[in-house]
Amino acid sequence: xxxxxxxxxxxxxxxxxxxxxxxxxxxxxxxxxxxxxxxxxxxxxxxxxxxxxxxxxxxxxxxxxxxxxxxxxxxxxxxxxxxxxxxxxxxxxxxxxxxxxxxxxxxxxxxxxxxxxxxxxxxxxxxxxxxxxxxxxxxxxxxxxxxxxxxxxxxxxxxxxxxxxxxxxxxxxxxxxxxxxxxxxxxxxxxxxxxxxxxxxxxxxxxxxxxxxxxxxxxxxxxxxxxxxxxxxxxxxxxxxxxxxxxxxxxxxxxxxxxxxxxxxxxxxxxxxxxxxxxxxxxxxxxxxxxxxxxxxxxxxxxxxxxxxxxxxxxxxxxxxxxxxxxxxxxxxxxxxxxxxxxxxxxxxxxxxxxxxxxxxxxxxxxxxxxxxxxxxxxxxxxxxxxxxxxxxxxxxxxxxxxxxxxxxxxxxx
Ligand SMILES: Cc1cc2nc3c(=O)[nH]c(=O)nc-3n(C[C@H](O)[C@H](O)[C@H](O)COP(=O)(O)OP(=O)(O)OC[C@H]3O[C@@H](n4cnc5c(N)ncnc54)[C@H](O)[C@@H]3O)c2cc1C
Numbered sequence: 001x002x003x004x005x006x007x008x009x010x011x012x013x014x015x016x017x018x019x020x021x022x023x024x025x026x027x028x029x030x031x032x033x034x035x036x037x038x039x040x041x042x043x044x045x046x047x048x049x050x051x052x053x054x055x056x057x058x059x060x061x062x063x064x065x066x067x068x069x070x071x072x073x074x075x076x077x078x079x080x081x082x083x084x085x086x087x088x089x090x091x092x093x094x095x096x097x098x099x100x101x102x103x104x105x106x107x108x109x110x111x112x113x114x115x116x117x118x119x120x121x122x123x124x125x126x127x128x129x130x131x132x133x134x135x136x137x138x139x140x141x142x143x144x145x146x147x148x149x150x151x152x153x154x155x156x157x158x159x160x161x162x163x164x165x166x167x168x169x170x171x172x173x174x175x176x177x178x179x180x181x182x183x184x185x186x187x188x189x190x191x192x193x194x195x196x197x198x199x200x201x202x203x204x205x206x207x208x209x210x211x212x213x214x215x216x217x218x219x220x221x222x223x224x225x226x227x228x229x230x231x232x233x234x235x236x237x238x239x240x241x242x243x244x245x246x247x248x249x250x251x252x253x254x255x256x257x258x259x260x261x262x263x264x265x266x267x268x269x270x271x272x273x274x275x276x277x278x279x280x281x282x283x284x285x286x287x288x289x290x291x292x293x294x295x296x297x298x299x300x301x302x303x304x305x306x307x308x309x310x311x312x313x314x315x316x317x318x319x320x321x322x323x324x325x326x327x328x329x330x331x332x333x334x335x336x337x338x339x340x341x342x343x344x345x346x347x348x349x350x351x352x353x354x355x356x357x358x359x360x361x362x363x364x365x366x367x368x369x370x371x372x373x374x375x376x377x378x379x380x381x382x383x384x385x386x387x388x389x390x391x392x393x394x395x396x397x398x399x400x401x402x403x404x405x406x407x408x409x410x411x412x413x414x
Contacts, residue, residue: 006216006217006218006219007208007218007219007220008032008033008034008218008219008220008221009026009031009032009033009220009221009222009408009412010022010026010031010032010033010034010220010221010222010223010224010405010408010412011033011034011035011036011209011211011218011220011222011223011224012026012033012034012035012036012223012224012226013035013036013199013202013211013223013224013225013226013227013237014035014036014037014038014044014225014226014227014383015035015037015039015042015043015044015188015193015195016042016043016044016045016046016184016226016383016397017043017044017045017046017061017184017384017394017395017397017398017401018226018382018383018384018386018397018398018400018401018404019035019037019044019224019226019382019401020035020042020043020184020187020188020191020398020401021382021397021398021399021400021401021402021405022224022226022382022401022402022404022405022408023035023188023191023192023193023401023405024187024188024191025401025402025405025406026405026408026409027190027191027192029409031408031409031412033191033192034192034193034194034218034220035191035192035193035194036194036197036199036211036213036215036218037193037194037195037196037197038196038197038198038199038351038352039195039196039352040195040196041195042184042185042188042193042195043060043181043184043185043188044060044228044352044353045060045061045228045347045353045356045357045394046058046060046061046180046181046183046184046394047059047060047181048178048179048180048181048182048185049181049343051262051342051343052342053264053342053343055294055296055298056177056178056179056182057179057262057342057343058179058180058181058260059181059260059343059345060180060181060260060345060347060356061180061181061393061394062175062179062180062300063088063173063174063175063180064076064083064173064174064175064176064180064394064395065169065173065390065393065394065395066168066169066170066171066172066173066390066393066395067083067085067170067172067173067174068170068172069170070174070395071395071398071399072183072394072395072398073174075183075187076176076183079183079186079187081176081177081178081182081183081186082176082177082178083174083175083176083177084174084175084176084177084294085174086273086274087274088173088274089274089275089276089290089291090276090288091171091173092274092275092276094275094276094277094278095272095275096277096278096330096331097330097331097332098281098330099278099281103281106140107140107143107281110135110138110139110140110144111140111143111144111147113135114133114134114135114144117133118130118133118161118164118165119165121133121161122161122162122164122165122166127160127161127162127163127362127363127364127365128160128161128362128363129156129157129158129159129160129161129362130148130156130157130159130160130161130164130362131145131155131156131157131159132161133156133161134156139282140281142280142281142282142283142284142286143278143281143282143286144156145284146278146283146284146285146286146288146304146305147288148304148305149256149257149258149284149303149304149305149306149307149308150258150288150302150304152164152256152357152359152392153255153256153257153258153304153305153308153355153356153357153358153359153392154256154257154304154305154359155284155305155306158359158361158362159359159360159362160359160360160361160362160363160364160365161362162360162365163359163360163364163365163368163391164359166365166368166388166389167389167390167391167392168389168390175294177294180394194213194215196214196215197213197214197215198213198214198236198352199211199212199213199227199237200212200213200214200236200237200238201237201238201239201240202223202225202237202238202239202240202379203240204223204239204240204241204375204376204378204379205240205241207221207378208220208221209221209222209223209378209379211223221378221411221412222378222379222380222408222411222412223378223379223380224380224381224382224401224404224405224408225237225379225380225381225382225383226381226382226383226397226400226401226404227352227383228255228352228353228354228355228358228383228385229249229250229251229253229254229255229358229371229383229385230250230254230255230353230354230355231352231354232246232247232250233247233250233251233254234354235247236351243375245370246370246371246375246381248367248370249367249368249370249371250371250385252360252361252364252367253358253359253360253361253364253367253368253371253385254355254358254359254361255347255353255354255355255356255357255358256304256305256355256356256357256358256359257304257305257306257308257309257347257348257355257356258302258303258304258308258347258355258356258357259302259303259308259311259312259319259344259345259346259347259348259356260300260301260302260303260344260345261287261300261301261303261316261319261320261323261341261343261344261345262298262299262300262301262341262342262343262344263298263299263301263320263323263324263339263340263341263342264297264298264339264340264341264342265291265292265297265298265299265338265339266297266337266338266339266340267297267338268291268292268296268297268298271291271292272291272292273291273292273294273295274290274291274292274293274294274295275290275291275292276288276289276290276291277289277291277327277330277331278330279323279326279327279329279330280326280329284305284307285305285306285307286307286326287301287302287303287307287322287323287326288301288302289301289302289323289326289327289330290302298342299323299327299339301319301323303319303322307322308347308348308356309348312346312348312349315344316341316343316344317341319341319344320339320341320344323339323341324336324339327339357384357391357392357393358384358385358391358392359392368385368386368387368388368391369388371385371386372386372387372388372400374407377411377414378411380404380407380408381404382397382400382401382403382404383397383400383401384396384397384400386400387399387400
């Protein structure tokens with residue numbers, strides 16, 4: 001006999017931006033839906049915490065990228081969330097000792113020229129690694145590569161030119177003052193979400209689809225899978241029968257590595273709000289420091305690529321040690337006692353993420369479409385990696401969730 005408390009028209013796997021987008025859409029039109037989430041919280045890689053402070057800290061996503069066409073801006077405002085429209089630090093000149101206005105202009109010019117070469121290379125028939133487009137001996141190569149670790153989560157060596165070129169951004173970037181993750185907690189209010197419910201296997205050999213979890217077996221007419229690519233690639237979540245081409249697609253769209261460290265800054269007033277400091281200008285393994293986000297007495301350090309992954313093994317102390325050394329080199333030794341580490345993320349070792357956001361490996365830019373394609377008319381895929389032009393973002397994930405919900409509804413109507 002079917003346990004009706006465990007049978008739904010649609011089951012959504014994962015309560016991140018894509019999963020919540022899908023579930024909200026279905027629930028609001030009266031479809032019987034449930035979300036199964038492995039963690040004990042919702043939001044996935046959009047997660048706001050306060051770590052015992054008075055400030056909402058976004059440990060994952062923080063920016064409403066392409067904000068002038070980002071549907072979550074209206075969603076946030078309708079729910080009473082204030083949007084901060086100030087210019088982001090990376091679009092302002094850097095003021096720091098050892099990095100003159102001239103250096104800044106020269107770096108910007110080198111970076112613009114690199115992106116122009118990349119855009120031209122993307123039109124060639126063969127895909128290649130973005131590192132090929134660096135000029136030999138350009139003094140800004142390391143910093144250009146460091147920026148790739150922040151933007152793509154990976155060094156240029158592992159970045160597909162065609163995939164990077166497919167990302168469409170309007171360069172308008174805003175923020176949710178109370179936190180991007182907090183917005184998702186609000187959007188998800190009232191949705192039927194089972195927490196602490198990792199899904200281990202999806203048996204789609206017959207209808208209804210069987211979903212095996214740590215809380216027993218669920219069944220559904222349609223399933224929307226929104227877990228990160230690393231979860232599919234590592235087979236932490238299995239399909240029966242197996243879906244080798246989904247596995248292949250996910251393995252070629254790995255999550256990169258990015259982490260954030262928040263430091264409290266004593267006597268912050270002397271620093272310009274929302275300004276930026278680079279740790280080093282001549283090495284890839286360097287952090288970028290967002291000083292006084294929202295004018296708060298904080299520094300948000302951003303680590304990317306191998307540096308972000310490697311520091312995880314050394315914990316909060318390791319991240320803080322690295323950051324404070326870099327800040328002391330940039331701002332003087334007097335800054336050390338004024339900095340207090342308060343929180344750090346560990347996205348690479350997180351068992352339900354395994355990294356920050358997806359990039360395509362060179363030669364594999366077409367894998368996003370392969371990952372996104374439904375299996376028959378009952379098994380759908382969503383999540384940032386499935387977005388063709390807004391991958392690696394929250395709004396990209398959200399939009400794929402809305403699409404999967406529409407596809408599932410079309411199946412149910414049949
Ligand atoms: C440090 C960092 C900074 C970022 N900055 C930005 C930014 O400024 N702007 C931006 O737009 N994006 C940013 N991103 C990217 C953004 O957070 C993601 O692209 C987006 O949140 C992904 O949403 P998703 O729904 O696809 O996946 P997720 O948020 O990962 O949701 C998937 C859900 O599935 C769950 N899950 C995993 N395995 C299982 C399982 N077996 N069973 C059940 N559930 C499972 C997970 O716990 C998770 O809740 C950032 C990410 C990081 C890590």
